[in-house]
Amino acid sequence: MPVWDADQYLKYQRERTQPAIDLAARVRLEAPRRIVDVGCGPGNSTAVLSRRWPQAELSGLDSSAEMLETARESQPAVHWFQVDISSWEPETKYDLIFSNAVLQWVPDHEAIFPRLMSFLVPGGALAVQLPMHYDSPLHYLVKEVSERPEWSEQTAEARQALGSESRLFYYDLLAPQSSELELWETEYIHIMENVEAILEWFRGTGLRPYLQALPDDRDRARFETELLERYRAAYPLQANGKVLFPFRRLFIVSYR
Numbered sequence: 001m002p003v004w005d006a007d008q009y010l011k012y013q014r015e016r017t018q019p020a021i022d023l024a025a026r027v028r029l030e031a032p033r034r035i036v037d038v039g040c041g042p043g044n045s046t047a048v049l050s051r052r053w054p055q056a057e058l059s060g061l062d063s064s065a066e067m068l069e070t071a072r073e074s075q076p077a078v079h080w081f082q083v084d085i086s087s088w089e090p091e092t093k094y095d096l097i098f099s100n101a102v103l104q105w106v107p108d109h110e111a112i113f114p115r116l117m118s119f120l121v122p123g124g125a126l127a128v129q130l131p132m133h134y135d136s137p138l139h140y141l142v143k144e145v146s147e148r149p150e151w152s153e154q155t156a157e158a159r160q161a162l163g164s165e166s167r168l169f170y171y172d173l174l175a176p177q178s179s180e181l182e183l184w185e186t187e188y189i190h191i192m193e194n195v196e197a198i199l200e201w202f203r204g205t206g207l208r209p210y211l212q213a214l215p216d217d218r219d220r221a222r223f224e225t226e227l228l229e230r231y232r233a234a235y236p237l238q239a240n241g242k243v244l245f246p247f248r249r250l251f252i253v254s255y256r
Helices: 007-028 044-052 064-076 111-117 137-146 167-177 195-203 208-213 215-235
Strands: 034-038 057-062 079-082 094-100 120-131 178-194 243-255
Touching: 007 044, 007 094, 007 137, 007 178, 034 044, 044 057, 044 094, 044 208, 057 064, 079 094, 094 137, 111 120, 111 167, 137 195, 137 215, 167 178, 167 243, 178 195, 195 215, 208 215
Parallel strands: 034 057, 034 094, 057 079, 094 120
Antiparallel strands: 120 243, 178 243
């Protein structure tokens, strides 16, 4: 996992939080007693859950101490704790396990999704949102740049940092364990000020493993310059100078 920067991540807080709002709105639990936000980051998605179910006992977990520090400052009433999702073993079960744009960083979805389902009470829900942008220029161009000879070896691990499966995979995996299962995809069209804004967005998430793999600021600047030139060709300016930035996401709500 990369080292996270809450301030960088929250530069596009509204855009990053909207999918959490949309996911929470589709969860058909009237009064869940215990809720955990898995991979809560700086707490923006946890705040959505707090507004949706204000009477619930709310927790947020993350592997990043930096993210949790920001979350605690903004919402001191929530129970925050640091743990690796892959090894997490809760002592009690939850009515709702919520995860907004996190599990793409966790390997072996064939194992992790059933594990999370097992942490639910009967009738509880697992609600997950995953980015599905891997065939978009945002993702394939950074891989393309990283495979240049001067960076390929250093960034090999970064190219494996993110990933998710198809909606068919998640349906087949979760249907046998679910009393009800919903899946849908949404492509958000973000209106960006310029192409540089897309690069700035990506610095807060998927670009971080690549930049952190490079040895110094000079190489990082060269890498970003090369990537930005390719983004200029992939994301043309509109008539008013803005840029349309499509971003597809997969949503899953599985009831135990």
